[in-house]
Amino acid sequence: MKADPRNVLTGANYLDGNHASAEGAIAAGCKFFAGYPITPSTEIAERFARRIPLLGGVFIQMEDELASMNAILGASWGGLKSMTCTSGPGFSLMMENFGLGIMLETPTVLVNVQRGGPSTGLPTLPGQADMMQARWGSHGDYEVIALAPDSPQESFELTIHAFNLSEKYRMPVLVMTDECVGHMTEKVIIPPAEEIELVERKYTDKKPGEAWPYESTNGDIAPMLPVGKGYKFHVTGLTHDYRGYPVINAEAQKLKVKHLVDKINKNVDDIIWIEEKDTDDAEIVMLSYGISSRVMQPAIARARKEGIKVGQIKMVTVWPFAEKRIAELAGKVKSLIMVEMNYGQVFLEMDRIARGRCKTYLAGHAGGTVHKPEDIYQIIKEAAK
Amino acid sequence: MAVTEIRITGFGGQGVILCGYIIGKAASIFNDQHSTLTQSFGPEARGSACSAQVIISGERVLYPYVTAPDILIAMSKDGYLTHKDKIAEDCIIVYDKDLVKLEKHGPKVKTYGVPATRIAEELGRKIVLNIVMLGFFGAVSEILPREALRKAVETSVPSGTEGLNLKAFDKGFEYGLSLKKETVATA
Amino acid sequence: MSAKQVKDTAQEIKEHPMEGLLRMDRMPHIWCSTCGLGTTVTALATAINQLGLDTNKMAVVSGIGCTGRVAGYLKLDSFHTTHGRALPFALGLHISRPDMKVIVFSGDGDLISIGGNHFIHTARRNVDITVICVNNFIYAMTGGQVAPTTPVTAKSSTTPYGCYEHPFNLPRLAASSGATYVARWTALHIRRMTNSFKEAIAKPGFSFVEVIAPCSTLYARLNRLGTGLDLMKFYHDNSVIKHGIEPKDADIDFQSKIVVGKFIDIEKPTYIECLNDANKHVFGDKYKPYGGSDGSY
Numbered sequence: 119m120k121a122d123p124r125n126v127l128t129g130a131n132y133l134d135g136n137h138a139s140a141e142g143a144i145a146a147g148c149k150f151f152a153g154y155p156i157t158p159s160t161e162i163a164e165r166f167a168r169r170i171p172l173l174g175g176v177f178i179q180m181e182d183e184l185a186s187m188n189a190i191l192g193a194s195w196g197g198l199k200s201m202t203c204t205s206g207p208g209f210s211l212m213m214e215n216f217g218l219g220i221m222l223e224t225p226t227v228l229v230n231v232q233r234g235g236p237s238t239g240l241p242t243l244p245g246q247a248d249m250m251q252a253r254w255g256s257h258g259d260y261e262v263i264a265l266a267p268d269s270p271q272e273s274f275e276l277t278i279h280a281f282n283l284s285e286k287y288r289m290p291v292l293v294m295t296d297e298c299v300g301h302m303t304e305k306v307i308i309p310p311a312e313e314i315e316l317v318e319r320k321y322t323d324k325k326p327g328e329a330w331p332y333e334s335t336n337g338d339i340a341p342m343l344p345v346g347k348g349y350k351f352h353v354t355g356l357t358h359d360y361r362g363y364p365v366i367n368a369e370a371q372k373l374k375v376k377h378l379v380d381k382i383n384k385n386v387d388d389i390i391w392i393e394e395k396d397t398d399d400a401e402i403v404m405l406s407y408g409i410s411s412r413v414m415q416p417a418i419a420r421a422r423k424e425g426i427k428v429g430q431i432k433m434v435t436v437w438p439f440a441e442k443r444i445a446e447l448a449g450k451v452k453s454l455i456m457v458e459m460n461y462g463q464v465f466l467e468m469d470r471i472a473r474g475r476c477k478t479y480l481a482g483h484a485g486g487t488v489h490k491p492e493d494i495y496q497i498i499k500e501a502a503k
Numbered sequence: 504m505a506v507t508e509i510r511i512t513g514f515g516g517q518g519v520i521l522c523g524y525i526i527g528k529a530a531s532i533f534n535d536q537h538s539t540l541t542q543s544f545g546p547e548a549r550g551s552a553c554s555a556q557v558i559i560s561g562e563r564v565l566y567p568y569v570t571a572p573d574i575l576i577a578m579s580k581d582g583y584l585t586h587k588d589k590i591a592e593d594c595i596i597v598y599d600k601d602l603v604k605l606e607k608h609g610p611k612v613k614t615y616g617v618p619a620t621r622i623a624e625e626l627g628r629k630i631v632l633n634i635v636m637l638g639f640f641g642a643v644s645e646i647l648p649r650e651a652l653r654k655a656v657e658t659s660v661p662s663g664t665e666g667l668n669l670k671a672f673d674k675g676f677e678y679g680l681s682l683k684k685e686t687v688a689t690a
Numbered sequence: 691m692s693a694k695q696v697k698d699t700a701q702e703i704k705e706h707p708m709e710g711l712l713r714m715d716r717m718p719h720i721w722c723s724t725c726g727l728g729t730t731v732t733a734l735a736t737a738i739n740q741l742g743l744d745t746n747k748m749a750v751v752s753g754i755g756c757t758g759r760v761a762g763y764l765k766l767d768s769f770h771t772t773h774g775r776a777l778p779f780a781l782g783l784h785i786s787r788p789d790m791k792v793i794v795f796s797g798d799g800d801l802i803s804i805g806g807n808h809f810i811h812t813a814r815r816n817v818d819i820t821v822i823c824v825n826n827f828i829y830a831m832t833g834g835q836v837a838p839t840t841p842v843t844a845k846s847s848t849t850p851y852g853c854y855e856h857p858f859n860l861p862r863l864a865a866s867s868g869a870t871y872v873a874r875w876t877a878l879h880i881r882r883m884t885n886s887f888k889e890a891i892a893k894p895g896f897s898f899v900e901v902i903a904p905c906s907t908l909y910a911r912l913n914r915l916g917t918g919l920d921l922m923k924f925y926h927d928n929s930v931i932k933h934g935i936e937p938k939d940a941d942i943d944f945q946s947k948i949v950v951g952k953f954i955d956i957e958k959p960t961y962i963e964c965l966n967d968a969n970k971h972v973f974g975d976k977y978k979p980y981g982g983s984d985g986s987y
Contacts, residue, residue: 176965304540
């Protein structure tokens with residue numbers, strides 16, 4: 119299905135990442151946004167609030183982030199594409215019911231414009247230190263999808279992509295951007311509506327009385343049941359069976375959790391999106407995501423000019439992690455370097471997968487600003503020794 | 504193609520960010536270049552000194568922040584004093600003569616002053632000071648075509664104020680042109 | 691009477707009278723005998739039947755706790771959410787489907803303690819949701835801990851020497867937060883409670899009914915108040931019906947008389963009415979009234 123032209127601001131726009139993200143959501147057909155103001159994510163909410171009244175949707179500013187996350191789950195079950203955005207402490211508050219979204223298998227989108235932490239940290243300055251919280255922030259065992267845009271253009275595109283993945287895999291999807299991208303203004307080309315492909319929700323084709331909300335338990339995606347149509351279904355955050363009824367025992371737990379994990383693990387080839395450059399003969403491969411993947415470019419260019427064979431991978435999807443490809447490369451290259459704005463989060467995953475088959479380096483940063491290309495260059499030099 | 508780093512500084516409410524937005528938009532949307540605008544956020548953008556940074560390049564901007572601006576546009580004394588020493592050796596400083604008193608700079612630095620506040624007041628709206636500065640900057644820096652900047656002004660200011668803003672832009676631009684002529688004549 | 695009629699009657703009798711509204715495949719329920727939840731759920735089912743509403747267009751949302759299990763037993767589109775969050779979930783569901791009746795059925799700990807902020811704000815917005823709060827004076831599912839409703843001097847597992855905090859007066863909280871309908875009954879005021887449920891469901895806006903049903907197992911045992919039934923009878927017999935009373939005069943003390951009745955019943959535009967009116971005012975004919983996910987509202 120194509121986007122509705124009324125929702126699409128086709129043309130060359132000059133937008134910051136947050137505004138672009140809101141436009142992406144609107145283009146994807148999002149009609150319900152529940153949010154709570156928090157720097158540096160608020161512009162997403164503000165733009166949505168401004169644009170949505172004439173597009174047949176609702177923006178509501180909730181009392182807190184706990185409420186925001188729940189409201190978008192309720193609205194999604196009610197049949198609207200929904201989203202929220204947040205940063206810093208707000209992301210922590212949303213984690214409780216991000217888990218409910220995972221458990222109820224509810225499509226929705228959460229954009230986290232990362233700032234420096236912990237706690238109140240640096241409200242107006244960038245960080246990429248919520249990456250492990252994105253992966254494991256709610257309690258329990260599950261898999262997630264997290265995308266990382268490196269520009270306003272990608273903020274637009276990946277927000278649409280997040281909606282598509284959320285509908286396809288029937289789960290909340292994370293867009294893990296950061297203050298730098300969120301507040302950076304650049305040209306954003308918005309294509310005509312007919313060039314924007316949208317994934318529509320799959321509802322059951324069975325009759326009421328014959329359909330259950332969780333008919334797949336092996337990682338396949340079950341169609342949803344619509345409300346208000348006589349299905350009179352039940353869903354619960356408790357461990358449940360295919361009927362959505364609570365079952366409190368180890369067998370049911372295994373079936374449910376395995377299903378939640380398999381949904382992603384069986385589909386990694388479809389979900390994982392990485393962009394490789396110069397990896398064929400590389401001795402060193404740089405891994406990064408979001409703004410850091412962009413900031414490392416001058417360092418890579420300088421090293422390559424000096425004859426160091428540096429390749430790179432930009433991870434558009436950070437979660438699920440591109441394990442297969444990284445494992446392959448670890449057996450071939452001398453070093454892998456992770457560039458990220460934290461002191462080693464996604465790095466740990468890369469290091470685990472390399473399993474000592476190559477050297478691994480972290481180009482870390484505490485946040486507050488982006489890396490200096492010079493610092494990244496020094497680590498490349500070290501890795502090339 | 505060369506990379507140009509620009510910093511605009513002033514106090515909150517002066518339209519510093521809008522000024523940066525228009526410059527970036529003129530380059531990106533109306534002059535087929537790449538540009539990245541970043542800005543200072545938080546309470547400082549709502550009252551005291553604030554700044555916007557624009558990087559203009561023929562290729563994609565990779566490092567998003569300004570390090571040593573090639574052009575410094577100063578609309579307040581505080582802003583000028585905060586940023587005056589963190590500039591490129593051959594920086595062009597564009598400043599509001601009514602608000603900023605210049606200090607000593609290196610020999611390669613070029614400085615251009617405009618009575619932007621006075622011009623804006625003559626137009627009846629002090630609020631267009633930033634657009635007067637923008638026009639002046641366009642004329643003296645010559646990094647962007649006048650038409651690109653004008654189009655960016657027209658499509659960025661609140662609707663209904665286009666006429667006033669374009670007038671402010673042209674006033675600033677003309678002032679810059681005549682100042683340039685003078686400079687050439689006296690050189 | 692023909693043979694066929696006799697047979698039909700026999701079959702009808704085999705069915706539970708509330709079968710159409712209960713998930714019989716989930717019976718027996720988890721509630722203790724003599725718990726007031728049974729009569730409260732029955733009263734709601736009766737109210738829905740008597741209102742003759744299309745049950746396809748009704749949803750129930752619960753949080754966590756004994757009362758939170760109601761969503762699992764009512765045969766409606768039903769959502770058992772997380773602790774305290776039933777109201778914001780219900781708000782999202784209601785806004786996406788304004789044509790549906792959304793009922794939040796949960797306990798005092800869930801709605802008023804962990805969910806207290808959501809409670810006051812959903813009432814403030816006058817979201818068209820009916821809230822039924824079963825007040826059992828205690829955290830029952832977790833084993834009898836103190837609640838924001840526990841009367842002063844009452845014992846709980848975490849106030850072993852008696853509660854000394856001021857409890858919330860729920861009708862007062864609901865009314866002062868903006869609810870358009872507020873009533874209180876005990877779990878033994880079956881007919882009056884059923885009537886209030888009918889009025890609350892029919893009422894546009896945030897309607898609130900508190901049902902006093904002290905936990906028959908833990909509250910009764912910890913405070914040596916006999917059986918659950920003894921306790922329910924005590925409150926039934928010691929309640930004074932005072933319609934229209936100021937909610938501030940409806941505090942509950944330990945084992946004393948309580949006030950029940952319909953306290954508030956006012957008219958006020960709902961959240962969606964306000965949304966549409968405001969946008970219509972700003973945008974005029976350009977604005978198409980918001981109609982929810984299927985546009986039928």
